[in-house]
Amino acid sequence: MCTRVVGTLAHVIEAAGLATVALSLVRPQIERSHPPRALHCEFPLGRPLGRPRDPAFQRRVLDAAFALLDRPAGPVLEDFPEAITDEADQPLTCPLPPRYDPAVPAAVDEARALRPAWERAREASGGTQVGRVVDAEGIPDAVAAFARVATGAAWADAGLPGDPAAVAMDIRAYYEEAALALADHVPAARSAESWLYRATETGAVLKAAMTRMALADPPYERIFYLVPMSQQ
Amino acid sequence: MADADMRQMVADLPVPEFETAAFTSPPPLDESTVALVTTAGLMRPGEEWHPQEGHTGFNVFGRDERDLVVGHQSMNFDRTGIAADYNVAYPIDRLEELAAEGVIGAVGPRHLSFTGPIMDLSTVVVDSGPAAGALLRGDGVDVVLLTPV
Numbered sequence: 001m002c003t004r005v006v007g008t009l010a011h012v013i014e015a016a017g018l019a020t021v022a023l024s025l026v027r028p029q030i031e032r033s034h035p036p037r038a039l040h041c042e043f044p045l046g047r048p049l050g051r052p053r054d055p056a057f058q059r060r061v062l063d064a065a066f067a068l069l070d071r072p073a074g075p076v077l078e079d080f081p082e083a084i085t086d087e088a089d090q091p092l093t094c095p096l097p098p099r100y101d102p103a104v105p106a107a108v109d110e111a112r113a114l115r116p117a118w119e120r121a122r123e124a125s126g127g128t129q130v131g132r133v134v135d136a137e138g139i140p141d142a143v144a145a146f147a148r149v150a151t152g153a154a155w156a157d158a159g160l161p162g163d164p165a166a167v168a169m170d171i172r173a174y175y176e177e178a179a180l181a182l183a184d185h186v187p188a189a190r191s192a193e194s195w196l197y198r199a200t201e202t203g204a205v206l207k208a209a210m211t212r213m214a215l216a217d218p219p220y221e222r223i224f225y226l227v228p229m230s231q232q
Numbered sequence: 233m234a235d236a237d238m239r240q241m242v243a244d245l246p247v248p249e250f251e252t253a254a255f256t257s258p259p260p261l262d263e264s265t266v267a268l269v270t271t272a273g274l275m276r277p278g279e280e281w282h283p284q285e286g287h288t289g290f291n292v293f294g295r296d297e298r299d300l301v302v303g304h305q306s307m308n309f310d311r312t313g314i315a316a317d318y319n320v321a322y323p324i325d326r327l328e329e330l331a332a333e334g335v336i337g338a339v340g341p342r343h344l345s346f347t348g349p350i351m352d353l354s355t356v357v358v359d360s361g362p363a364a365g366a367l368l369r370g371d372g373v374d375v376v377l378l379t380p381v
Contacts, residue, residue, distance in 0.1 A: 002271040002304075002380030004247045005346060008353050009269060009361050011250050013376050016365025019258035022378040028243035036255050045235045046309035048379045049326075052317035058326050065377060066261055066336075074255045086310060088234035121315075127299050129315045132281040165305060166281050176312045186317070189310035190234055228307040230234035 002026075007033025021065045023048045024077075036074040039065045042083035044189030050084055052186045087188035088230050092195040094182045104140075105147040107201035111140045111174070118174055120181040129173040133162030139174045142167050143202050150208035155220055164213065165225035168206060172196060175203075190230070197231035207232065238308050248353050259337070264374035266330075267340030269364065272314070272321050272381045273304030273347030288355040290346045290364055295339055298324070302381070304347050309381050321381050340373045 003026040010020040014036050024030035024040040025048055041061060043050045049058040061080060068076050097113030099106060118136055122128045134142045138161060145159040146168070160167050172193070179192040187195075197203035210227050213220040220226075258264050275281065275291060281303055293300065300322070302314055313320040324343065330336045344364050350356060368376060 004242075004245055005271045005350055005353065005356065006269075006378040006380045008248050008356055009271075009346065009364070010376075010378055011248075011253060012357055012361030013269070013365040013368070013378075014256050015254040016362060016369055017256055018365060018368060018373055018376050019256045019264075020376045020378060023380060025380050026239050026242060028239075029245065029247060033247045034253065036253065044310045044313070045238060046311060046381045047313040047320045048381065049320045049323050052313040052320040055319070055326065055329070058319055058323055059329075062323060062326055062330065062377075066375075069258055069261060069264075069375065072257075075253060086235045125316060127318075128277075129301055129311065131277045131301055132275075132303060163281075169305070169307070172307070173311065173315065177315050180312060180316055187312055189313060192312045193310065222305075225305050225307055228234070230237065230308070 003029040004033060007035045007038065010035030010038070019069060021068055023061070023065060030077060034075040034077070037068040037071065037076045039068060039078055039080055041080045044084060044086040047084070047189055084189070086190040088190035088194050090188070090191055090194070091198050092179055092183055092187045092191040094179050094195050094199070096200060105144060105205070107147050107205040108140045108144045110201045111143045114175065114178040117178040117181040121177040124181065128177060130170050130177065132170050133166045134170040136174060139171060142171055143205065146171070146209040147205050149212055150205045152212070155209070155213045155216055164220055165222045168226045171202060171206065175200065193228060193231065197227065234308070248357055258374045261336055261375070262334055263337045265338040265340050265372050266327055266336045266375045266377060267368050267371065267373040268322060268324060268327065268343040268379065269346065269376055270322050270379045270381070271304070271346045272302050272379070274300045274322065274345035275303040277301050287347055288350055288360050290344045290360060292367070293343050293345065295324070295341050295343065304349070304381060306349055321379055323379070340368065341371050342367070344368070
């Protein structure tokens with residue numbers, strides 16, 4: 001939905017007397033928004049500049065976008081000449097830790113064991129996307145709470161440390177950042193996501209918990225924010 | 233390809249119609265101050281997260297702020313790219329480089345983040361969008377680059 005918001009904002013900000021250039025990731029939306037200047041980038045959703053850790057490529061996108069400022073009239077819609085596709089259908093190949101503590105659910109064991117990889121990723125990038133409601137220290141307990149939901153506990157009483165969708169997002173960020181370190185490169189778009197939900201214990205827990213929460217009474221209202229649609 | 237399905241699903245979502253379309257001619261790029269407006273729902277670590285569906289306001293970040301979290305609630309876009317390099321959605325370092333090279337005149341002192349999942353854009357059109365424009369205009373910004381996720 002972001003491209004329609006970007007297209008709308010372009011109109012409004014332009015009306016305030018500033019020149020705008022909108023990047024687009026969904027062409028039909030930008031076509032119908034017809035903002036003053038737009039560069040459609042057929043890149044993965046979430047990567048409007050195309051390639052992470054590739055300043056030269058990002059610079060080419062910016063050069064193409066700012067070149068639209070030379071046009072004497074609008075609306076202008078052009079396409080960046082290269083396309084990049086996601087690889088959700090090719091889960092990242094990542095080593096997973098062996099079972100260590102049989103006293104806890106396998107997903108909790110796994111989440112604990114991925115902490116060093118997550119730490120390496122944080123050091124490499126200088127930051128983290130974990131922390132909407134749970135920091136890295138709290139991730140194993142958050143996974144344990146979802147594991148209780150997956151095995152029948154009521155979601156409201158399972159000990160989730162915040163809004164379930166936000167907790168699920170922090171768990172996803174923790175795993176995907178660990179994957180960045182384990183893979184030692186930036187994975188293709190959505191391949192680490194597919195690794196999480198198709199190859200890990202925690203991914204299985206999140207999907208099972210989602211199923212339980214959808215059928216619960218009352219159901220969790222924001223059920224579709226627990227697991228990506230492509231992984232459900 | 234998960235994105236293809238998502239694109240198809242959202243392709244026909246309604247967009248606001250504008251009877252007249254503004255078109256502003258900026259100064260030459262090498263004399264222009266440039267700011268970013270993203271819809272990634274950026275927030276600072278530790279800030280209270282709230283479900284952002286329907287949230288029509290925006291967050292304001294200083295030019296030097298880098299430690300930011302994507303608060304956008306949708307699960308349906310790649311997040312590893314931003315985790316590895318925020319510039320792939322919020323190209324603030326690229327802007328600094330362009331300014332240092334003299335390609336753009338200057339980097340704006342403040343940059344904004346809205347969040348993407350807004351079905352009803354009326355408030356953005358009449359309230360928060362104009363407020364964003366006024367804020368950036370007050371900062372002396374000439375050109376705004378908008379980035380979706």
